[in-house]
Amino acid sequence: MSQSDPLREQIIAQFDGMSAQLQQAARYVLEHPEEVALVSMRELARLAGVQPATMTRLAKVLGFQGYNDIRTHYAETVRRGNDGFAAKVRQRDVEAASTPGSDIAYHMLHGLSAQIAALCEPEPLHRLTAMANRLAAAKKVYVLGLRSSHVVAWHFHYVMSLLGERSVHLDGPAGTGGDALIRAKPDEVVLVISIKPYALDTLTLAQLAKDKGLAILSITDSEVSPLAGISDHTIYCATESYSFFHTLAPALAVSEVLCTLLAELDRPTALKALQHADDHLLHLKTYSNTLPRRE
Amino acid sequence: MSQSDPLREQIIAQFDGMSAQLQQAARYVLEHPEEVALVSMRELARLAGVQPATMTRLAKVLGFQGYNDIRTHYAETVRRGNDGFAAKVRQRDVEAASTPGSDIAYHMLHGLSAQIAALCEPEPLHRLTAMANRLAAAKKVYVLGLRSSHVVAWHFHYVMSLLGERSVHLDGPAGTGGDALIRAKPDEVVLVISIKPYALDTLTLAQLAKDKGLAILSITDSEVSPLAGISDHTIYCATESYSFFHTLAPALAVSEVLCTLLAELDRPTALKALQHADDHLLHLKTYSNTLPRRE
DNA sequence: TAAATATTAAAACAAATGGATCATTGTTTT
DNA sequence: AAAACAATGATCCATTTGTTTTAATATTTA
Missing domain, CATH: 1.10.10.10 (Winged helix-like DNA-binding domain superfamily/Winged helix DNA-binding domain)
Structure with missing residues (x-):
């Protein structure tokens, strides 16, 4: 104070x-x-x-x-917010006012750090575990996230595809993204990621999935997001940042936590799947620790 | 909150x-x-x-x-004020051990928060502003990030595409991702994102770009990353997490900061571009605040 | 003590605020 | 398609706001 x-x-x-x-x-x-x-x-x-x-x-x-x-x-x-934040800001002004823009960067990063830390509260943690459990129980997981939320959707799908084959990414060229839902069955779920401004196509597909009887799990930015009403599970994450743009770092963190929790729920299987993926990628020489020899 | x-x-x-x-x-x-x-x-x-x-x-x-x-x-x-806040934090240690997995989630999020906070140090800040300046000076920016790093590459490209048309995403179906480099000129730069395990294709393309005389700016995870040696600017970010997987949240945060700094360097132009994008997307009814009416 | 100065209270003012009204627009119902 | 309705935006009004001015009072100085 x-x-x-x-x-x-x-x-x-x-x-x-x-x-x-x-x-x-x-x-x-x-x-x-x-x-x-x-x-x-x-x-x-x-x-x-x-x-x-x-x-x-x-x-x-x-x-x-x-x-x-x-x-x-x-x-x-x-x-x-009187949390000592202001004091820190002032302290650094002494040493770092040098480069223009570094204060903006500092503010952004500080804010992001705090927003992710906010997810450590009991309620978000509970939501995370609950959603992980629901995901684990699903036969198949459709992942939907367009425009900026594509980042999160793709990450989740990518990791899930390393862990098994239960994940389907609702994305594709020429507006074919939603086609995978054609054969969707009620014992499957769709993980929807959408933050403001909410992409209309995302909402439409989510509604469609809901109508088909799929459970809706969503990662979004507010209790009054259009997704909140139709979701069986919802995780809220901050998107404000000290810039023009909304931040997706907290949402990505949520995705990473979900993937980890999912893997932990069936550790042996996850480890086996990852080993399998490793072998595969090793065969294809996908990775390297050194630059390729110049020819 | x-x-x-x-x-x-x-x-x-x-x-x-x-x-x-x-x-x-x-x-x-x-x-x-x-x-x-x-x-x-x-x-x-x-x-x-x-x-x-x-x-x-x-x-x-x-x-x-x-x-x-x-x-x-x-x-x-x-x-x-934040009177009840401290109490709440304390409260969680009592109750939150309950749900299995919530401690994993807690540790992960805490770690992520700290890793992003670590970017607030003077050195990373300096690297951020330096890279932003170099990016601003470039005629064109090729963005390269495969596999898990796709998340970051895509995000950067997406935001840059809202700000103007200087960005080219080196990605595409059927291995055509690198084709855009065919006409690359020396006054252009390539932003490479790669973390362990380093995708071979990324390294190859980066090397190719280097040979063509392009400046290499990279976001990677260590001073001994294969990218470090060939890069004109490098930003290091943590990728360790309390799980099997590496985290990309800090790298994404870096990308968000870079985008913001870039926009701030020419604020009026950025604002105009964003306004333009808004108008465009509004016209297409890309976004919505409510669920579409059921038919 | 008397004059000069600084301090305070009160009143006056323009600018803004919160609220109400009404015409216009969009939506639903018949 | 027309009518009924709700939602919205614009305008207006009485208050309240921050500020300035003026008059009264206290304090200091000669």
Whole structure:
């Protein structure tokens, strides 16, 4: 709460030179920083027991142009969430302000890290295991994810194809992606990945599968995603990032965890399948540890 | 973040019965609860992309007398702050050992989070910005990533294709993936993604590109990766995870950061391109917020 | 003490906010 | 197809907001 806050420091530094009323206002601000962000200036003045104008004057004394600057500052503090994050950011500004853009990168990566960490909460964990169990029970798993979500869908399918042959990727050229559903049977499931903006084709295919009696398991970004309503299991993951684009890293992490849990549920079989895949790929000389000899 | 909040629950419960605009407003409120407390109604409406009146209507639909009731509620939530947060974290150790597999999931996610956080160090940040600058300077960017690395390659190409037409994905059916390099010129670059086990085809194509005089930028997993030697810029990211499989989440995060940095380097152009893409996709009705009507 | 100055309270103001109304548009029902 | 209905966007209004100005009061200085 009372983290090192430059504005706070400044107020304290100037405190002694203030008039009585200004001190009273400043004292309240120091003691109730969140209120500054949450209530109007007049309300704050009332709470602090000073005239509204005093707050304006306080802002000027502190070198701001107006009261709103103070409020903006404290709003930003609230947004950062008081978790010591702000302190870290400031610390690094000293050393890394050098390269332009590195602060953007820093913010993004920090945010991603936190979003993945958020999946460690009990509820998401429970959802993960529940979905893994459901996937394990399915005869076949259709995997559906278009546009940006293709990343996750493809990853899941790729790993699953190493583990066995229960996975079908609903994707293909010339709009043939959904064709595999033609012979879908009710004891199969479809894993749908979709984040905002939701691809219409994904929703249509998901609805179709639902109508065919397949269970819908989805990875999406919100409780009010169109997928949430028709899904038997849902995992929610953050997609906000400090950039124009939505992030898929948490969703990919979810996919990786699901694959692992699935493999763990039948460890011996998984190991055998992976061994089998290894042999196959070794035969084909798919992999190498060194650059090919130049000819 | 995902606190248990009665109002939140209520919004979710009533969500399906709301009109499109109300849903859009509600969605924003759900995703940015702090903002409700921090900004004015009009500002919030602007952020949510709805008319100010819609926020008032949302309040009424939720059974409140006016919008201020909603704001008051979220202000109260902010005031409570992260008090209950620490408690929750502690709580999980007690209860979460329950579901089998949830500890695996927990470890994996924790590890991933840390690995992405590790990219926040000065050196990786510097490598990121350096590579972004090199990418920005290139006439054309060939993107190469096979097998598991396809995830990253495709993501990068997908985002770049929204931003312009400088990106070419070296992938295709029947082994035609490398054909695009036929006309490659020395002022172009190739972004190679490869992690252990390194796909031979990737290495071969990278070597070919190098021979043709293209700059090699790579995302890989170690200083002794076969790519490291032939690359002009290299970003290293962790791939270890508490499972059989290697993780691609950090690599994907790197790709996301690169895309963002690239976009930021020429913000106006990027924004214009994205707007253009939006218009295009809107025309094609690519996206939707609701399930298609059943026929 | 009287003058000068700084501080405070009160009032006035323009700009913004939240809310209500009504015409228009889109959707469903008949 | 027409009518009924709900949803939406635009406009308007009374309040409230942050700020400035003015007058009164306290404090300091000569």
